[in-house]
Amino acid sequence: ETGVTQTPRHLVMGMTNKKSLKCEQHLGHNAMYWYKQSAKKPLELMFVYNFKEQTENNSVPSRFSPECPNSSHLFLHLHTLQPEDSALYLCASSSRQGVSVYEKLFFGSGTQLSVL
Amino acid sequence: RKEVEQDPGPFNVPEGATVAFNCTYSNSASQSFFWYRQDCRKEPKLLMSVYSSGNEDGRFTAQLNRASQYISLLIRDSKLSDSATYLCAVNQAGTALIFGKGTTLSVSS
Numbered sequence: 001e002t003g004v005t006q007t008p009r010h011l012v013m014g015m016t017n018k019k020s021l022k023c024e025q026h027l028g029h030n031a032m033y034w035y036k037q038s039a040k041k042p043l044e045l046m047f048v049y050n051f052k053e054q055t056e057n058n059s060v061p062s063r064f065s066p067e068c069p070n071s072s073h074l075f076l077h078l079h080t081l082q083p084e085d086s087a088l089y090l091c092a093s094s095s096r097q098g099v100s101v102y103e104k105l106f107f108g109s110g111t112q113l114s115v116l
Numbered sequence: 117r118k119e120v121e122q123d124p125g126p127f128n129v130p131e132g133a134t135v136a137f138n139c140t141y142s143n144s145a146s147q148s149f150f151w152y153r154q155d156c157r158k159e160p161k162l163l164m165s166v167y168s169s170g171n172e173d174g175r176f177t178a179q180l181n182r183a184s185q186y187i188s189l190l191i192r193d194s195k196l197s198d199s200a201t202y203l204c205a206v207n208q209a210g211t212a213l214i215f216g217k218g219t220t221l222s223v224s225s
Binding site for chain 1: 120148150157158159160161162165203205207211212213214215216217218
């Protein structure tokens with residue numbers, strides 16, 4: 001148990017659906033991340049929040065909308081997704097982003113998303 | 117050139133073997149380096165950080181070669197439970213970790 005909890009574990013949605021992924025960390029960290037992992041591809045950084053402020057948006061399509069109401073919670077709102085968006089979506093946290101180069105990431109279990 | 121490159125493998129080795137993986141990175145400003153382990157359908161978990169002087173944790177040894185811009189992971193006396201995908205990750209000040217695709221290791225009895 002890494003202290004980072006993601007729900008749901010699995011999600012199947014149609015292209016016209018709206019759904020949200022939730023992430024909660026119990027580690028007292030101040031930075032939270034969304035990564036996408038597709039088959040045969042490296043983990044791709046999507047968004048970074050540091051002290052609730054978005055500090056990185058890695059050219060992610062607007063059909064993915066993050067929300068970080070506080071340092072412990074992170075959401076990823078999904079709308080009008082495409083089949084190629086099917087992937088494992090991983091949330092991670094670290095104590096502070098950008099302050100020390102030795103920041104270690106702790107990942108949640110991920111949400112396996114299938115878009116039909 | 118990709119930022120972080122790894123040989124995807126798979127590396128198929130018998131129990132007790134010694135196996136080594138390399139990971140090359142393109143950004144010479146990279147400052148921190150890590151190895152993560154990822155089991156099938158699970159999240160990546162930190163295996164070890166990689167320090168400039170090299171470091172060891174039990175059967176695992178990590179090395180950094182800044183001149184050639186690569187890091188390595190050596191696993192001695194492989195166990196069945198070492199079967200997994202090993203991801204290297206690098207970053208520089210102010211940026212999030214960038215990961216390689218991972219190297220798959222399969223240890224058989």
